[in-house]
Amino acid sequence: MTVDKEAAERLASSFGAEAARYDRTRPPYPEELIGRIVTASPGPRVVEVGCGTGVLSRQLRQAGLDVLGVEHDERMAGFARGTGVAVEVAKFEDWDPAGREFDAVVAGQSWHWVDAEEGPRQAARVLRPGGVFVGLWHVFGTPEPIADAYVAAYAKVTPRMPYRVGHSYDEAFESYQAGCVRTGEAFAATGAFSHAEHWRADWERAYTTTEYLDLMRTMSPMALLSAEQGTELLAGVGRAIDAIGGGFTARYSTLAVAVTRT
Numbered sequence: 001m002t003v004d005k006e007a008a009e010r011l012a013s014s015f016g017a018e019a020a021r022y023d024r025t026r027p028p029y030p031e032e033l034i035g036r037i038v039t040a041s042p043g044p045r046v047v048e049v050g051c052g053t054g055v056l057s058r059q060l061r062q063a064g065l066d067v068l069g070v071e072h073d074e075r076m077a078g079f080a081r082g083t084g085v086a087v088e089v090a091k092f093e094d095w096d097p098a099g100r101e102f103d104a105v106v107a108g109q110s111w112h113w114v115d116a117e118e119g120p121r122q123a124a125r126v127l128r129p130g131g132v133f134v135g136l137w138h139v140f141g142t143p144e145p146i147a148d149a150y151v152a153a154y155a156k157v158t159p160r161m162p163y164r165v166g167h168s169y170d171e172a173f174e175s176y177q178a179g180c181v182r183t184g185e186a187f188a189a190t191g192a193f194s195h196a197e198h199w200r201a202d203w204e205r206a207y208t209t210t211e212y213l214d215l216m217r218t219m220s221p222m223a224l225l226s227a228e229q230g231t232e233l234l235a236g237v238g239r240a241i242d243a244i245g246g247g248f249t250a251r252y253s254t255l256a257v258a259v260t261r262t
Contacts, residue, residue, distance in 0.1 A: 025218055041065065048108065132258055135256065149237050198257055
């Protein structure tokens, strides 16, 4: 999905209004990738970029790491603090680490909101030599009837869409994989990081109609719709899920790119 800068800002700031729902519906990260982060980090001190409600931060804490979240949305930060995550409110590019040095910088579903040039430079400033940056993204796909209903419903409520929605799993995978490569190249271009490693974990998650519509309410494109349009979109997708039995299993892959501070 490509949007202009103003719309992108609206999207980036949209999640806080649904913080509790976001935390309830967004899936955790595969334990095998949590283990790889723990193994790759030369120590326990971790910064999570755009920690949101703390989904990934809590997993990393449970794995024994000392995690500090950096989150620009006060509402998301407040929710994360309520779950025990330490959070400082700022955009990562503008955040003042106050001379602190970290063993890992981790970004779960958030690095695409960070400035492509300033982000790697900031990571280089806060990482100790040998420290690691890891960016992670979930890729998922729904059964074809659900995907088709999503596209049709969006086209109905916004006939002149300024962006494309409804990518297939294969299209989404290709897009996110290319994004991981670009991220690794951007870090390497600073001269402060090693060449990238790429990690992947495949998994599945079952949804009922209610559960999937709950997740949809937290997806960023909803922020560009009116309340009436959003209701109509959810109704169209809900009918499609009900028509195939009231539930489905989504195919997921979590992709990660890891680079080491030289």
